Amino acid sequence: MIVIIIKIKLTKFITKNLYLNINLQIMSFIETKTKVGELMNLETDILVIGGGSAGTMAAIVAKEQNPDSDVVIIEKGEINRSGSIAMGMDALNIVVQPGITTPELYMNSARIATEGILDYKPSFVMAERSYSMLKRLEGWGIRFPRDDENKYISLQVHAKGSFLIEMDSPELKLVLAEKVKEAGVRVINRTIVTKLLVDRGQVNGAMGFNLRTGEFVVCKAKATILANGGCARFSLPNSGYLYGTFDYPGNAGDGYSLAYQAGAQLTGFEYTNCSPLIKDINCPLLYITLTRGAEVVNALGETIDLEYVSTQNMLKELREGRGPIFIKMNHLPEERIQEIERILFTVERPIQKKFWENRGIDFREGLIELGETEYQLCGGHGLTGIVVNEKTETTLKGLYAAGDVACVPLQHLTGAFVFGEVAAEEAVKFASNNDLGEVDQNLIKNEEQRLLNVMDNNKSGSISVQDFEYKVRRTISDYAIPPKNEIKLKRFLWWLPRFRDDMKDIQVTDHHELSRYEEIQFILDSAELSVHASLAREESRWGWFHHRTDYPEKDDANWLKHVVLEKGLKSGEVQTLLVDIENGGEH
Amino acid sequence: MPLIVDEDLCTSCGVCVDRCTMDIIRLNDDGFPYKKYDECWYCGVCEEDCPENALIIDLPFQVK
Numbered sequence: 001m002i003v004i005i006i007k008i009k010l011t012k013f014i015t016k017n018l019y020l021n022i023n024l025q026i027m028s029f030i031e032t033k034t035k036v037g038e039l040m041n042l043e044t045d046i047l048v049i050g051g052g053s054a055g056t057m058a059a060i061v062a063k064e065q066n067p068d069s070d071v072v073i074i075e076k077g078e079i080n081r082s083g084s085i086a087m088g089m090d091a092l093n094i095v096v097q098p099g100i101t102t103p104e105l106y107m108n109s110a111r112i113a114t115e116g117i118l119d120y121k122p123s124f125v126m127a128e129r130s131y132s133m134l135k136r137l138e139g140w141g142i143r144f145p146r147d148d149e150n151k152y153i154s155l156q157v158h159a160k161g162s163f164l165i166e167m168d169s170p171e172l173k174l175v176l177a178e179k180v181k182e183a184g185v186r187v188i189n190r191t192i193v194t195k196l197l198v199d200r201g202q203v204n205g206a207m208g209f210n211l212r213t214g215e216f217v218v219c220k221a222k223a224t225i226l227a228n229g230g231c232a233r234f235s236l237p238n239s240g241y242l243y244g245t246f247d248y249p250g251n252a253g254d255g256y257s258l259a260y261q262a263g264a265q266l267t268g269f270e271y272t273n274c275s276p277l278i279k280d281i282n283c284p285l286l287y288i289t290l291t292r293g294a295e296v297v298n299a300l301g302e303t304i305d306l307e308y309v310s311t312q313n314m315l316k317e318l319r320e321g322r323g324p325i326f327i328k329m330n331h332l333p334e335e336r337i338q339e340i341e342r343i344l345f346t347v348e349r350p351i352q353k354k355f356w357e358n359r360g361i362d363f364r365e366g367l368i369e370l371g372e373t374e375y376q377l378c379g380g381h382g383l384t385g386i387v388v389n390e391k392t393e394t395t396l397k398g399l400y401a402a403g404d405v406a407c408v409p410l411q412h413l414t415g416a417f418v419f420g421e422v423a424a425e426e427a428v429k430f431a432s433n434n435d436l437g438e439v440d441q442n443l444i445k446n447e448e449q450r451l452l453n454v455m456d457n458n459k460s461g462s463i464s465v466q467d468f469e470y471k472v473r474r475t476i477s478d479y480a481i482p483p484k485n486e487i488k489l490k491r492f493l494w495w496l497p498r499f500r501d502d503m504k505d506i507q508v509t510d511h512h513e514l515s516r517y518e519e520i521q522f523i524l525d526s527a528e529l530s531v532h533a534s535l536a537r538e539e540s541r542w543g544w545f546h547h548r549t550d551y552p553e554k555d556d557a558n559w560l561k562h563v564v565l566e567k568g569l570k571s572g573e574v575q576t577l578l579v580d581i582e583n584g585g586e587h
Numbered sequence: 588m589p590l591i592v593d594e595d596l597c598t599s600c601g602v603c604v605d606r607c608t609m610d611i612i613r614l615n616d617d618g619f620p621y622k623k624y625d626e627c628w629y630c631g632v633c634e635e636d637c638p639e640n641a642l643i644i645d646l647p648f649q650v651k
Contacts, residue, residue, distance in 0.1 A: 081606045081632040190610060211610060241649035243609065243626050250608060250628075281629075281650045351629045351646065358651055466625070512610060512624060 040217045044072040045431040047221035050228030051075035052083020054403025056176040057420030063183035065428040072186045080177045084248040088170035088347045093412035095130045095165040103127035109158035114409045119582040121390040122408040143168040155291040196262040203399035204437035211515035223427035228255040230378030230404035231526040235477040237374040246282040246373040252519035253526030255405035259386045265395040265566045268383035269533035272375045276314040279371030283349040294329045298322040312543040326367035375481045380404040392423040461507035465516040485550040533563045536576040596641035603633035
């Protein structure tokens, strides 16, 4: 009922009052449905957690592979506009075009970018399947502009080869959501997943609650795909504004925490990364401007050498006291400026237009000051994620992971789509050979009771969720990001149990706040994993991102290894394992 | 960090409530949208998807 009403394009024939009445009825319909403790019990073949780029692709492809299979997406937002690309995206960052580049060439670039901490197969599969993914998207009406010779416009942002293909698609997410609907996927919106259902090392679905109505949702599934992003809300942005992050702040490390608590292995958490983006607002613009002739200058007026848009070179200027740094475009021809403006002001973060208008800055004259974003954990922009193989299999049976939540280093949007596709293929196969697994009813009762207890006990808490999160993330900024050293990292571990204990004082007055409360737990888990990984890697690597002042040198002889984390079966504490890299990590 | 609503254009359809990526918009007693929670990512979805062009979002003071 709700969906139908909202889809009606309003006409002048519907009076405002009539419409308002319908709407208030809907609202009260929602409200009356909202009794805490109500249960939505679902069973499905394939459960996809997270309806962003990877999740929508996974759901669509699962129905393509087997139209008879039942597919459910549980989405924390609303699927038409959710995830990291709610307002579209300007490029597919990694596309291997036949006859122009090769997967092997991409692997050379990826090895250099990851400094050897890279398993060969997943990234190779991504590169190999990237062009057919572009063609799939193009078939769905996503525009990839071509030049005068009818070739896709590509830009070089990798060490070897030109892999970034321009995309012109502010409506990308709407298209994906439409395909999900057409495919007959069941979508459960506004529902946060708080726990995976696990039985003897096998994942059998998930639990969570509707963050408006409080309805408790249990979904049993033959196969589960985690596709719910990285941890954008890690350290505090320099603006001090909690949600002023570079990446979509709805991603609070949900998937990392869920997988860790379920017993899966994770890796790359010591790769704490940030970018130099527009100071204060943290919106991206580097590739769009720098690949079109813009330059970066420092406070001394010197142009910074930017081999393949090296963000590390820019960050170095800031750290070594030659900042502020600026993007300079006043030497570009008018048509080029207009092209840059058109892209920046329509795709991904169109809010930039208002930002510049408010500051009174015109790209034709003014400089754009760059600032360091907050640090984040992300499989797309970094190396952080759930351990997966080239089939997106995690270390838990029945659980697959795709997109920013999974560790396929620097996979960007291409990785989200390709591994969404791969996860669907694998999950469909798994589901066809397996029944719904056993679910311990106590697990369900306990999780529901835990949530009810928070609603009950935290009603009159003395600390607002925002205040609490502010201190958690300030403490992450203080101790968990570079420059790192043992004493500093351990300061965070001193704070960690205090924070967990103090959560009893957070005020939670509705289910929206309960979802923020749960997200604080995800942030704390992500930070705990990150600090343990940073402590374990006793060397420095990836420039600033894992700079240990007590181990300032890169040590290839001993550290071409993955730092893998998992929850100790007996201790319940973070266990750290050092795991060899598939090909020895040569780069 | 206000949500600026043109009350003559707004039909209280609730698309902004429905689409908000951070789930922070609600309709007030008069049926007009407001930000119930101070958690805006200024993604611009509410403004972009409003069928009546009745909404304008402003940036939070800290990032403005």
